[in-house]
Amino acid sequence: MADIAARGPITISAGGRSSLHKLMQRKSTIAFLMTLPLILLILVLVAYPAGYAVYLAMLNKGMTRFVGLGNFAFLFGRDTFWMVVFQSCLFAITAVIFKAIIGFVVAHFVHNIPSKGQRKWRGMLLVPWVIPPAMSTLAWLWLFDPSYSAFNWILEHIGLDHVAWLGETGWARFSVILVNVWIGAPFFMIMYLASLKSVPEQLYEAAAIDGATWWQRIWYVTLPMMRNIIAITALFSLIVTFANFDIVRVLTKGDPLNTTHVFATWAFRVGIESGDIPLGASVSLFMVPILAVAATFILRDITKRGSEV
């Protein structure tokens, strides 16, 4: 297309420009060829499967017959499904809020100390993010072990009762959220720390001269300056947390009584382990609305900043 557009002015100008014309043609062709592997990968392994999931979701279990919205109707009639919806939302929203708060607080503490020591602390605090989640969740599984729990050992020694960390619905939900917060909070900390450093020091000096308390400084200076990065980090994290699989899978496998299942783990249970691929595909499709909303907001922010620059 660019070639067609470019041809106009070139044909008008003198004939010696045909080499330029060729160059233009070559440039866009080369560029297209350079992006071809990327385009093919996205089309074949991402876009096609995403569309195929919608089609699969409308077949019967044996994938022989088209059932329209039958799978969705079936899901709406099941209590387990509504429990999964509730748990997915509870898990994602609670975890993102706590990750954001802890990340914000820790970023402030790191920012407060002399810059010489900051690198060391930052390095230490990011470790949970670097360890593969499946492996670190195993450590948590062992910390929560019903008979050898290291946490219960501490509770026992300070005179408290044992807790069935993964055995009771309430505690099991708490545990999966805790592990998610543990893994994700360092990411928020790094993002917020980077953005804290970009707040001009003069603003704080001006606030201090005006007699602002530390709370006012955070509320009227830090938060407005960081608003963008807070929002975008939370949206990114919401997408990742909502689609989380590793933690619940390793820690509880959805137990007790499916109460800790999120969309991803339940889709795996139904689609792969029980062999009902269409139903599994329909379950995983329920992640799309939240993803779409978050993605729209992120994209809007990015294009806005793009046009500002």
Added chain:
Amino acid sequence: MADAAIAPTTTATAAATPAHGRYGSISRDRRWALRWSYFFLVLFAIFFLMPPVYMFITSLKSSAEISAATNPWWVYSPTLSNYIELLTQNQYLTFFRNSAIVSVFVVIITMVISVIAAFALARMRFWGSAALATGVFLTYLIPDTLLFIPLFKMFAWVNETFDIQLMNHWWTLMILYPTLTVPFATWIMIGYFASIPKELDEAALIDGATWFQTLTKIFIPVALPGIIAATIFTFTVAWAQFLYPLAFTTSTSELVLPVGIVTTLIKGDVFNWGQIMTGALLGAAPPLIIYAFLMDYYIAGLTAGATKG
């Protein structure tokens, strides 16, 4: 920062003339803020580092000591038997080898595809290039948990139609992982390439360099920090991926580390925790070692992924 620089001088004034209580109190506040910061940082560091430390403690224990239920936070008779057993066992070494080969190849495939495509998208505008860049970003937001079921079905179809068995082979993962790593790596590389001044490559083009030469002689060297960051990230993602190998590989000879540890070291209800923790710790070692040496690149990549646009 500025406060820290001012602090010593104000302390000196306050000490010399106690009448100026106001300045003294500012520096005292500052000192207390610093103490509190360190206090809470230590608390958070304990929270963030506890699971990996506990992994290490358990990995040094014999099964007898674990089942004796002594103080879980202390090793009374440290032993390396878990490490020796695991590293002389063919199975664990197979997992490690599979993980290493898959991760290295995924890094190579990803970096080749994404650096070339990002260069074309950042510099050689062609019809649809802006849409494609947005598309890359959107695919980066599509999680693996949405794609695994349709991909599973597609691979089954490939087997039926072309008689190529893609299921249950470790090398299949080299086809699957790029769906996660390529969009991300391309996205951060577009950001890095776009920040290179246009004059640089214009000068090269005027001097008669081809597009390929511009890429290899100018863009890659200048954007090297970005390339290193993207490489580290791709490696970390490939090493840690859990869902795809869990869904697509089942034979023990074809498993990669995270899945291998979770499925083979946990045999029914018998948990050999010493070995599980050792396996998980050794499995977490490669990303941790890379992180320890290239922390600054790692953090640069982390912040670039969400903010560059």
